[in-house]
Amino acid sequence: MSTVKDGTGRRSAAAPDPDGTGARAAVRPGLLRAGRWSLRYDVRALLVCAALAALTACAMVLAIGTGTYALSPAEVLRTLAGDGPPGAGFVVLDLRLPRALVAALVGFGMGMAGAVFQSLTRNPLGSPDIIGFGNGASAGALVAIILLDAGAAQTALGAVCGGLATAVAVYLLAWKRGVHGYRLVLVGIGASAVLGSATSFLYVRADIGKAAQAASWMVGSLNARDWADVRIAALGLVVLVPVVLVYGRRLTMLEMGDDTAAALGVPPERSRLVLLSAGTGLTAMAVAAAGPIPFVAMAAPQLARRVTRAAGPGVLAAGWTGAFLVAAADLTTQRLTGSALLPVGVVTGVAGGAYLAWLLRGERRGSRL
Numbered sequence: 001m002s003t004v005k006d007g008t009g010r011r012s013a014a015a016p017d018p019d020g021t022g023a024r025a026a027v028r029p030g031l032l033r034a035g036r037w038s039l040r041y042d043v044r045a046l047l048v049c050a051a052l053a054a055l056t057a058c059a060m061v062l063a064i065g066t067g068t069y070a071l072s073p074a075e076v077l078r079t080l081a082g083d084g085p086p087g088a089g090f091v092v093l094d095l096r097l098p099r100a101l102v103a104a105l106v107g108f109g110m111g112m113a114g115a116v117f118q119s120l121t122r123n124p125l126g127s128p129d130i131i132g133f134g135n136g137a138s139a140g141a142l143v144a145i146i147l148l149d150a151g152a153a154q155t156a157l158g159a160v161c162g163g164l165a166t167a168v169a170v171y172l173l174a175w176k177r178g179v180h181g182y183r184l185v186l187v188g189i190g191a192s193a194v195l196g197s198a199t200s201f202l203y204v205r206a207d208i209g210k211a212a213q214a215a216s217w218m219v220g221s222l223n224a225r226d227w228a229d230v231r232i233a234a235l236g237l238v239v240l241v242p243v244v245l246v247y248g249r250r251l252t253m254l255e256m257g258d259d260t261a262a263a264l265g266v267p268p269e270r271s272r273l274v275l276l277s278a279g280t281g282l283t284a285m286a287v288a289a290a291g292p293i294p295f296v297a298m299a300a301p302q303l304a305r306r307v308t309r310a311a312g313p314g315v316l317a318a319g320w321t322g323a324f325l326v327a328a329a330d331l332t333t334q335r336l337t338g339s340a341l342l343p344v345g346v347v348t349g350v351a352g353g354a355y356l357a358w359l360l361r362g363e364r365r366g367s368r369l
Contacts, residue, residue, distance in 0.1 A: 042308065042310055044308055044309065044310075045308040045310050045314060045316070045317050048304075048307050048308045048317055048320075049316055049317055049320050052317070052320035052321055052323070052324050053320055053323075055324050055328075056104055056107075056320065056323045056324045056327045059324065059327040059328050059330075059331050060100040060101075060103070060104060060327050061073050061076050061077065062331050063096070063099075063100050063103070063327065063330050063331040063334060064076050064092055064096040064097060064100050066331065066334040066335060067091075067096070067334065069087075069088075069091050071084075071085070071088060071091075071092070075088065076092060079092040079093070080092065080093075080097075098225050098226050098227050098229065098230050099222050099223075099225045099330070100327065100330070101230045101233075101234075102222055102225040102229050102230055102233055102289055102290055103222055103290075103323075103326045103327045103329075103330040103344070104323045104326065104327050105230065105233035105234055105237060105286075105289070105323070106233050106286040106289050106290045106293065106326055107293075107296055107300075107322040107323040107324070107325055107326030107327060108237060108319040108320065108322055108323040109233065109236055109237055109240075109282040109283070109285060109286040109319070109322070110128075110282070110283065110286045110293065110296045110297040110300065110322045110326070111296060111297065111300030111301065111304070111318040111319045111320070111321050111322020111323065111325070112241065112244055112279075112282055112315050112316075112318055112319035112322070113127075113128050113279040113280075113282040113283045113286070113297055114127045114128065114296070114297030114298055114299075114300055114301045114318060114322070115300070115301040115304070115313045115314060115315045115318035115319070116244060116251065116275050116276075116278065116279035116282075116313070116315060117131065117133070117279050117297070118298075118301050118302075118313070119251045119252075119254070119255055119301075119313035120184070120251070120254065120272060120275060120276065120279075121182075121184050121185050122255060123182070123185050124298070124301075124302055125185060125298070126184065126185050126188075127297040127298035127301075128279065128280070128283040128297050129283075129292060129294055129295070129296075129297050129298065130185075130188070130189065130192065130298060131170070131184065131185055131187075131188025131189060131191070131192065132166055132170060132188040132189065132190075132191035132192035132195060133163055133166055133167055133170070133188070133279070133280050133283050134163075134283050134287060134292045134297070135166070135191070135192045135195040135196060135199070135292070136162045136163045136164075136165060136166025136167070136191070136195055137159040137160070137162050137163035137166070137280075137283055137284040137287040137288070137292070138159070138162070138195070138199065138218060138287055138291070138292045139162045139166075139195045139198050139199055139202070140158040140159050140160070140161050140162015140163065140165070140284075141155050141156075141158045141159040141162065141217075141287060141288055142158075142199060142202050142214055142218070143158055143162070143202065144157070144158030144159075145158075145210065145213065145214055145217070146202050146203075146205065146206040146210050146211075146214055147202070147205075149210075152228040152229060152232060152288075153228070153232075155288055156232045156284075156285065156288035156289070158288075159284045159285070159287050159288035160281065160284040160285065160288070162284070163280045163281070163283055163284035163287070164277070164280055164281075164284070166191060166195065166280075167276055167277070167280040169191065170184065170187050170188050170191050171184075171273075171276065173187045173191075174186075174187040174188075199218070202214070203215070217291045218291055218292065219291065219343040219345040219346060219349075220290060220291040220292055220293030220294060220343055220344055220345025220348065220349075221290065221291055221343035221344060221345065222290055222330055222343075222344050223343065225289070225290065229289045229290070230289075232285060232288055232289045233285060233286060233288075233289035233290070235285065236281060236282055236284070236285025236286065236289075237282070237285075239281070240278045240281045240282050240285075241282075241319075243274065243278045244275070244278050244279070244282070244315050245315065245316070247271060247274055247275050247278070248312075248313065248315050248316075250266050250271045250275070251275065251312070251313045251315070252311075252312040252313065253266045254266070254268060254271060254272065255312075255313070283297070290344075291343075291345065292345070293326060293329075293344060293345045293348050294345055294348055294349045294352055295348050295349060295351070295352020295353070295355070295356075296322050296325055296326060296348055296352070297322070298352065298356075299325065299351075299352055299355050299356075300318050300319075300321040300322035300325055301313070301314070301318040301321075302359075303321050303325075304317035304318040304320075304321040305317075307321070325348065326344065326348070329344045329347040329348050329351070330344050332347050333346070333347050
């Protein structure tokens with residue numbers, strides 16, 4: 001029996017390793033160790049993520065069963081397993097399941113992107129839909145829709161190009177011996193205003209049919225989502241979520257300041273560039289799949305921190321919170337109106353505005369505003 005040091009410097013017993021390979025993993029609360037590798041985790045945060053995933057799945061099942069052709073949760077699950085009522089397969093698998101999956105995937109991407117941007121800017125208002133990155137993706141997608149008459153793949157490419165171009169411009173304009181959070185927020189708000197004017201100009205240039213289509217999409221809508229949109233949203237998560245998770249530890253160090261991060265062996269600017277690129281990509285792919293759904297990227301990280309009580313950015317918890325918020329908003333739109341025609345962005349906009357007012361009221365009562 002040997003002893004090892006944990007992160008606090010205390011010694012504890014390690015599991016015996018008779019073959020000397022270190023292949024056996026020793027698990028303790030908050031720490032998973034396998035040979036030379038170890039992974040710290042927050043037990044409460046993991047439980048919260050599991051609960052949010054379950055709630056998201058429940059909201060998706062209820063949303064799939066809602067509509068003119070109503071299905072109970074049991075019938076939805078049987079249909080997904082291939083043993084549903086007659087005619088339910090087409091309704092569930094071809095019409096409603098893609099919409100529900102897009103809602104969860106887009107919400108996850110927006111929540112995670114919001115956590116990245118708020119951590120980098122050290123500002124709760126530093127979400128991509130406020131500092132211009134979401135507007136850049138929207139402008140790029142609108143160029144593809146209105147001027148190029150593009151399909152889903154070309155619209156996604158336009159959103160990614162618009163988001164990345166905006167990110168580069170904001171980063172360069174905010175640079176002054178490094179990029180600090182308040183400058184990034186201020187420059188981003190200015191860029192958001194400019195891009196809003198560009199979007200209005202695109203509406204003026206468009207014919208009435210494309211303008212109506214673009215206006216509905218700009219509110220943030222899940223209407224008529226199909227498997228092509230699911231693939232777009234899923235591709236962004238598959239490629240970029242591992243990058244964010246790998247660099248998540250660096251986010252915590254960057255919150256302490258560039259000097260502290262550099263002293264701990266983290267290159268600040270290189271890490272910030274990678275995280276900004278990943279967050280912008282997540283935002284762009286989410287916008288390409290469902291349009292700029294408002295307030296999710298801002299509210300999800302804040303709610304995740306309150307629930308998990310974690311000090312760090314909590315990117316995974318923020319992602320699951322965003323997935324639940326959009327899935328619940330989609331369910332709400334269908335239950336309130338009896339149809340799926342109301343854009344989900346209307347519900348998230350109203351709920352996000354109420355949440356922001358509640359936060360400001362709390363700050364005022366605490367004499368912090």
